[in-house]
Amino acid sequence: MKGVFGDCQFTCFPDCQLALPPDSAKNLIFVTACWESYIEDLAVEAFDFLLAHAPTAAAIPNKVKSLAIKDIKNDPNPLKLWDLADTGWQAILLAHKTEVHEKWLGKFNTPKSEQVDALYEEMLGLNSLSSYWKWNKMKADRAKTKLDDFITVRGNIAHRIRDAQPVAKNTGATYLTHVRQIVDRCEQAVANHLKAQTGVAPW
Numbered sequence: 001m002k003g004v005f006g007d008c009q010f011t012c013f014p015d016c017q018l019a020l021p022p023d024s025a026k027n028l029i030f031v032t033a034c035w036e037s038y039i040e041d042l043a044v045e046a047f048d049f050l051l052a053h054a055p056t057a058a059a060i061p062n063k064v065k066s067l068a069i070k071d072i073k074n075d076p077n078p079l080k081l082w083d084l085a086d087t088g089w090q091a092i093l094l095a096h097k098t099e100v101h102e103k104w105l106g107k108f109n110t111p112k113s114e115q116v117d118a119l120y121e122e123m124l125g126l127n128s129l130s131s132y133w134k135w136n137k138m139k140a141d142r143a144k145t146k147l148d149d150f151i152t153v154r155g156n157i158a159h160r161i162r163d164a165q166p167v168a169k170n171t172g173a174t175y176l177t178h179v180r181q182i183v184d185r186c187e188q189a190v191a192n193h194l195k196a197q198t199g200v201a202p203w
Helices: 024-053 062-068 070-074 078-084 088-105 113-124 140-158 171-198
Strands: none
Touching: 024 088, 024 113, 024 140, 024 171, 062 088, 062 113, 088 113, 113 140, 113 171, 140 171
């Protein structure tokens, strides 16, 4: 997805311009930072596309609509429902985007599979994004566990916790290859979801 990487300065993913640092521990931190940035940017850009190309509120996934109007349903003022009239639903959805952004992206320091799934379900109504992370002999459950394990090691390094095993020299490259595979599956899953909702292919 070119739009996500247009201003990127790293070679972690497509269109980036800087190679991995030589130190294995730094590699883990570096790739995780790229992954975190990517997953945030993709979610926001996909939401903006969904809102821009949804002809009516009917094109918005029910999960997103249910979450977006929870404050209105709980508001004691019955006139609050009129906020949904005409194009008011778009403003409600934008407010929902901001809320989810602050909840998940503002403190998105551990972009493991569970957090990623929750983010994409709340913001886009896409259920279990990580279930699409499968290729060749790699099953989705294994792909999730492998990603989470890499991020756990990264967290241990960042917090100066001694890991059970030293970081192998090729760990950074292996991690990068794994994340690139996941990125490809994220791109396709999100694109298919957006097209199914709006009838328009995003990329």
